[in-house]
Amino acid sequence: MKMTLNALEDGTRAVIAEMPPGECAQRLEALGLYPGKTIRKISGMPFKGPVTILLDQRQIAIGHGIASRLIVEVEEGEPREGDRA
């Protein structure tokens, strides 16, 4: 199921499906985030705050606006708690 990173539930693993348009895609890619990559959402901050994800054992914070244009696909099956993505 496809959704935005903002809509993804905390603690859930997902695969990056579409990068946001514009130059922020380049900045995300520089950090190792590109389509096909598996991530786990750690949390989203209130008041349109950033979303923090876990990518290759490293936390990355992404602004709300970008996260609302970053499309992820949730993997089938139960997310396994305790797994570092």
Next chain:
Amino acid sequence: MPSCDGRCTSCEGCLSRLPSLPDGREDCPKRILLTGNPNVGKSAFFSRLTGVHAISSNYPGTTVGFMEGTLRAGKTCYRLVDVPGAYTLEPTNEAEEIARKMIEEGGDKVIIVLDATALERNLVLALQVLERGIPSIVALNMVDEARHRGVLVDPAALQIELGVPVVPTVAVTGQGIRELVAKLDEATVSPLAGVPREERWQRIGEIVGRVQKVVHRHHTWRDRLEDASVHRFWGALIGIAVLGVSYRVVRQIGEGLINLVLDPFFESAVRPVLMKISDLLGPGSLLHTLLIGTLFDGRIDFELSFGMISTGLYVEFVMVLPYIVAFYAVLSFLEDSGYLPRLAVLFDALLHRLGIHGYAVIPTLLGLGCNVPGILATRVLESRRERFIAATLISVAIPCAALQAMVVGVLGNLGLRYVFLVYGSLFLSWLILGRALHKMLPGFSPELIVEIPPYRLPSAEAFAMKLWFRIRGFLLEATPLVLGGILVANLLTTTGTIGFLSRLFAPLFNVVLGLPASAAGAILLGILRKDVAVGMLVPLGLSASQLVVATVTLAMTFPCIATFVVLWKELGATDTLKSLGIMLITALAAGGILNAAFSFFS
């Protein structure tokens, strides 16, 4: 083996202490570039290799300019250049722009520092550098932490993949530094050809697949703490706790040093010496006025006498230095722990509404120590618009530690509510001005995208070194300005210049700010040093509310000379003038509103 003076070439511990040679470009023409992603330990390497201290912290973007030092390997001498951290040579910010230019200019060799805990992402820059055809050597850094996290990277296999020597290292402890220096001569041009962008990740994936093994491991308490720190509820709670504890610790250390160590020392050891000098010079002589200042009942009053070696030394060493030590002790610990980028996550929503994103919290915190490094650190922000807003906000509404120490020292005696009134006014001005700039300036600000480093326990040695260098920096820079500032103030007073300027500005100060004309001199001299300026306000006999108005106006108005110079360098002439105009208007507005509020409520 590096050997600058022929001593002690066998002990790794000594390497970091070997003196570096003066930077002789003529007899040391060869250049080595030290490059890598942000926060992989380049600055720690630089300090180890050259003996020149480079500030390193646990967050991306500590080094935004570049540093140069001398490194000796056998008989060869090199100039080692610490290139700012970059994820890619397709620049996305100012620091990466500088990095790309430096790599393009080239060097005789390149040391590529890779973070073994995040190999895949690190290889992007590594491949981009390797394809430039400069003889290279790779330092596979943080191998200890990687092993701890269950990431095993095989250096020999990586060496085969990249075609250049790979040395496993731990820069903070110095492990592998000797081997790295010994292998500098083996640096070669990589046979790898450029990879088109579309194939980059696939290619890197293949390399990583062949050199790295990830062992499964369970959640540790550190993982849990890292996750909790960016959680919407626990994160806020941790943030409040960290800031609260930091504030308490700064106050405790600062007050402790003042009340238990430095003030008693000045009373018992410095006062007798100064009194002897005073007798020798004879009160009333010009030299006495300049050095010792006015006597009260035949005694020196450290806060009021206003001589270079009475009030001057007291202000710098007793009132300001303790808080500098306290502030930088706490800041350095927070920097090295890796907490600051998490603070950026917490503050992003607020800062985003001021036209800057969460990462601006780091320059702002640095600005609370001294505006100069704060403004320099705005280079981590991506756009010119953000950098203008962040730099202007820092120079207008972020009081440096020296100024804060004086505010606490002077207003604290009259009641803590006055101190909070000053902080409250500055914070409110910061919010309103940020919001206004965001609304008025054309364009938009990019959003937060930042890597958050793992928590690390700061190394005692690195912490002590960093604290010492910051304190030394303060003493070297502030001493001449504080003493000179008091000299200039006294000279201007005796020649009547202050009186003239005060009369000139009297209407403005009387009507708008409710201050006597004499306060004008102090606020104008804030250009030299703001702590000295607060010191000048003390003998004027202002009421508590007048002192609040004066310190807020002083804090917000024209920056001190050091801040002005760095603003000019960072923003350029036009934007600096714009920034100064904004400063003067907001300072007068804030001071005026405070004054009006005081007269309304009294």
